[in-house]
Amino acid sequence: MALLDIIVAPDPRLKKKAAAVARVDGDIVKLMNNMLETMYDAPGVGLAAPQAGVLKRIIVVDPAREGAPPAPLKMVNPEIIWASEETKPHDEGCLSLPDEYEPVIRPDKIKVRYVDENNELRTVEAEGLLSVIIQHEMDHLDGVLFVDHISSLKRNMIIKRLTKQKKVESGNKRHALENA
Ligand code: NI
Numbered sequence: 291m292a293l294l295d296i297i298v299a300p301d302p303r304l305k306k307k308a309a310a311v312a313r314v315d316g317d318i319v320k321l322m323n324n325m326l327e328t329m330y331d332a333p334g335v336g337l338a339a340p341q342a343g344v345l346k347r348i349i350v351v352d353p354a355r356e357g358a359p360p361a362p363l364k365m366v367n368p369e370i371i372w373a374s375e376e377t378k379p380h381d382e383g384c385l386s387l388p389d390e391y392e393p394v395i396r397p398d399k400i401k402v403r404y405v406d407e408n409n410e411l412r413t414v415e416a417e418g419l420l421s422v423i424i425q426h427e428m429d430h431l432d433g434v435l436f437v438d439h440i441s442s443l444k445r446n447m448i449i450k451r452l453t454k455q456k457k458v459e460s461g462n463k464r465h466a467l468e469n470a
Contacts, residue, residue, distance in 0.1 A: 291323055294328045296328065296342060297341055298386055298387070298388065299386050299387050299452055300449050300452060301386075303345075307345075307431070307432050308345045308347045308348075308431040311348060314366050314405055322366075325337050325339065326364070329352070329385075334385045335353055335419070335423050337349070340433070347368065349365050349368060349424070350362060350363065350365070351420065363414070363424075364406065365405075368427075368431075370400050370425070370428065371413070374398050376398045376399070377398060378396070379395045380422045382436040383436075384435065386435065387435065387437065387448065388455075392436065392444060396421070396422060397421070397425070399415070399416070399417040400415070400425065
């Protein structure tokens with residue numbers, strides 16, 4: 291297994307639509323295992339393939355709280371086939387938008403159809419945290435970030451902060467090279 295590099299916003303690669311997976315083969319399984327390892331290492335509760343630069347409709351999630359046994363889900367070509375009318379706000383964060391958190395309103399309960407790691411079609415019902423994570427990760431497959439659900443004023447502030455942070459980091463890298 292290997293850790294993958296997570297793309298940090300703003301980055302045009304995070305705004306692209308991912309393509310459906312034709313068949314779950316050994317390479318896809320390997321990718322999903324690497325995504326899970328990367329997610330746990332970050333640490334995070336979900337990761338979508340486009341965040342690792344792979345434009346495929348694949349997400350991994352694990353809503354288990356710290357100390358609880360892991361409960362990973364690997365989902366290929368996920369599709370929401372039902373969503374509750376009842377919505378709930380939930381504070382969301384994203385490994386591609388480090389240290390930024392804002393409440394996002396989404397349907398509370400969903401039913402999702404997906405292909406599992408054995409290439410079998412499955413359906414899962416989710417509510418609460420699991421529902422939030424799946425919807426958040428599925429957004430990544432269509433180039434949508436959680437900040438796209440909040441006011442443009444707040445979104446612009448967050449993107450500005452992240453842009454500034456990137457400039458600082460690339461400056462630090464240059465210095466490190468100069469010092470080498
Ligand atoms: Ni995210």
